């Protein structure tokens with residue numbers, strides 16, 4: 001194992017002086033300017049009105065004129081400003097009107113001006129050709145400059161575009177970054193399954209002989225898969241740290257440059273470096289940026305991307321079986337990866353990193369809050385419960401944001417309120433000062449009370465966390481719920497109540513104000529999406545049955561949708577729409593009834609929210625009473 005730190009190629013690039021770096025573009029720009037301001041197109045002195053020209057002739061100030069067709073260039077003497085001595089000789093041009101040209105010759109003769117008559121200026125074919133070539137020469141120059149900047153031709157043997165790859169490998173190109181990480185599994189909280197799988201590879205790297213002795217082949221490639229911020233890079237570093245091997249790190253997108261062939265050369269160079277310093281981990285981040293399915297149009301059939309991907313594949317195929325280099329790649333889009341990447345011998349081990357559950361969130365928070373001076377009221381467990389959907393990176397950010405708030409207020413300790421405020425701004429954005437009219441303020445309180453009442457009374461809804469009508473980010477207010485338990489599937493009655501809570505704001509507006517508003521825009525969108533999922537994906541509509549009727553292919557981690565051609569009839573489409581509408585209206589009717597049945601309590605809640613602007617669960621229960629037990633409410637509801 002080599003321990004010396006190998007600086008990245010960036011440093012090499014920095015070695016190039018600023019003067020050298022800009023010499024070529026400056027030269028090109030200079031040539032372009034020279035081209036524009038010289039030759040046939042160049043102006044010869046400022047243009048002056050014809051009458052001024054004749055005035056100067058009559059005064060005897062003009063010494064010499066050159067006549068070319070209608071254009072006249074004159075050399076004349078001009079008076080200097082007051083105080084200056086003598087007269088200055090200058091040049092100017094003017095155009096002779098179509099009429100009166102003959103009189104001009106008389107005038108010039110009379111004033112005794114030396115006159116030269118020349119052929120009208122013609123733009124030669126060579127000039128037009130040059131004009132057409134200049135932009136191309138400029139582009140080629142820039143391309144050449146870029147290539148030089150990346151190190152093309154350096155190292156002596158490269159020479160020209162043909163010898164490009166070879167030159168680059170030993171050149172000044174941006175090299176894969178080497179680290180010798182001290183990160184261990186202790187720095188990765190939760191993710192126990194992933195750790196178990198990674199531990200096998202640690203074993204191999206730490207003692208390859210043991211595996212070799214029994215004829216076991218080395219693992220070559222590992223694919224870390226999971227949503228952003230779940231610790232894929234952290235886990236790869238911990239793998240290197242635990243095994244005590246070098247860690248080479250490069251983002252896949254960094255392999256690619258504008259010039260075709262650079263990516264492949266960089267891949268070769270990265271593998272070469274890792275092999276030379278084996279045992280080592282070569283970590284390729286964002287693999288999907290180059291590893292997308294070839295020939296599908298995804299990623300645009302980009303030549304450079306495909307060549308780079310092919311190079312990765314062929315490097316991995318070239319492993320002899322006993323090499324102590326493990327290539328670890330990370331992606332949050334495993335669905336778009338080229339299947340060839342996951343063939344045996346390539347990235348055949350897949351390690352999934354999930355969003356942390358409440359227990360993992362607690363340990364991640366403990367890890368990142370360890371160094372903070374926490375106040376006695378900080379309840380890590382409560383914060384962990386209040387942050388479902390947060391990734392490890394989000395939780396790290398939460399701890400840091402809370403500390404920033406404490407520092408901003410010149411406090412010595414980070415309190416629970418700091419965490420709570422940081423959480424709200426991560427979820428919804430920072431508080432916004434908006435001038436809201438009293439009517440609008442009341443409508444907001446009504447709307448949020450509607451969501452809150454639905455969350456309180458509907459038996460299968462997630463428990464209420466807090467409600468607020470303080471504008472944050474894009475939202476004017478918000479009702480936050482938190483599941484009591486981690487939820488991995490969503491039962492039908494939960495989804496029905498979820499729609500009810502989402503539509504609750506609109507129901508309350510209708511009951512207390514008689515009209516609805518555009519404030520429910522996103523609510524309607526969300527509710528419709530859930531109802532559509534119930535009908536088209538989860539077979540929850542009796543009239544439709546267990547049939548997959550989705551039209552969008554939702555991407556697993558990013559929520560992106562790709563439109564698919566519809567594969568069912570108009571009649572079925574109509575039935576789907578009806579079933580979706582039925583789920584929505586049933587939920588709305590139910591919540592309308594609930595609010596009407598508890599009208600007085602909800603009215604009190606509206607008033608309290610108007611006054612206090614934010615209420616937690618206890619504050620809400622002070623007006624709506626304790627939340628009805630789920631079973632009892634379920635029976636009553638049925």
Ligand code: ATP
Pocket residue numbers: 187188189190191226227228229230231232233234235285330331332364367391392393394396
């Ligand atoms: P991306 O997909 O966006 O590249 P990633 O999955 O590679 O993200 P990391 O970059 O490894 O995520 O995580 C960012 C930071 O979040 C880490 O440096 C670490 O501080 C924190 N983090 C993430 N997961 C964990 C965890 N399980 N335990 C402790 N810290 C974590």
